Amino acid sequence: MKIVSAIINPLKLDAVRDALAEIGAKGATATEVKGYGHQRGHTEMYRGAVVDVKFNPKVKLEVAIEDALVDPVIEAICKVAKTGHIGAGKIFVTPLERVVRIRTDETGEAAL
Numbered sequence: 001m002k003i004v005s006a007i008i009n010p011l012k013l014d015a016v017r018d019a020l021a022e023i024g025a026k027g028a029t030a031t032e033v034k035g036y037g038h039q040r041g042h043t044e045m046y047r048g049a050v051v052d053v054k055f056n057p058k059v060k061l062e063v064a065i066e067d068a069l070v071d072p073v074i075e076a077i078c079k080v081a082k083t084g085h086i087g088a089g090k091i092f093v094t095p096l097e098r099v100v101r102i103r104t105d106e107t108g109e110a111a112l
């Protein structure tokens with residue numbers, strides 16, 4: 001299992017969520033975050049305005065998935081979250097050791 005963490009433009013969150021549900025991701029967590037990339041936070045467009053701050057508003061979307069879904073999830077996020085501009089985001093993939101569904105005590109992929 002893996003966790004795919006995608007830092008995306010907040011305006012793309014709903015569309016990314018729909019795309020992930022369509023390919024079989026069973027859950028996701030979204031968090032409002034602030035970040036910067038190569039441009040160090042300078043002058044990105046956000047909600048039609050130029051934001052000139054050290055950190056830009058982003059959403060971090062975390063999806064825990066079975067290994068077979070990693071490539072489809074990455075492809076879907078890239079396709080939907082691409083803006084054509086700098087600051088469209090970045091995706092990180094990390095190993096996931098254990099998952100537990102609290103209600104049933106199920107573990108592993110059955111708990112995703």
Ligand SMILES: Nc1ncnc2c1ncn2[C@@H]1O[C@H](COP(=O)(O)OP(=O)(O)OP(=O)(O)O)[C@@H](O)[C@H]1O
Pocket residue numbers: 007008034035036037038039056058085086087088089090
């Ligand atoms: N090396 C990194 N480590 C942690 N978070 C990062 C890193 N690079 C980018 N991020 C996060 O991803 C967000 C979006 O990054 P961004 O898309 O601007 O990356 P970039 O490498 O500058 O690419 P681009 O040139 O397309 O802007 C940042 O605001 C930050 O939250």
Ligand SMILES: [Mg+2]
Pocket residue numbers: 036037038039040086087088
């Ligand atoms: Mg950038």
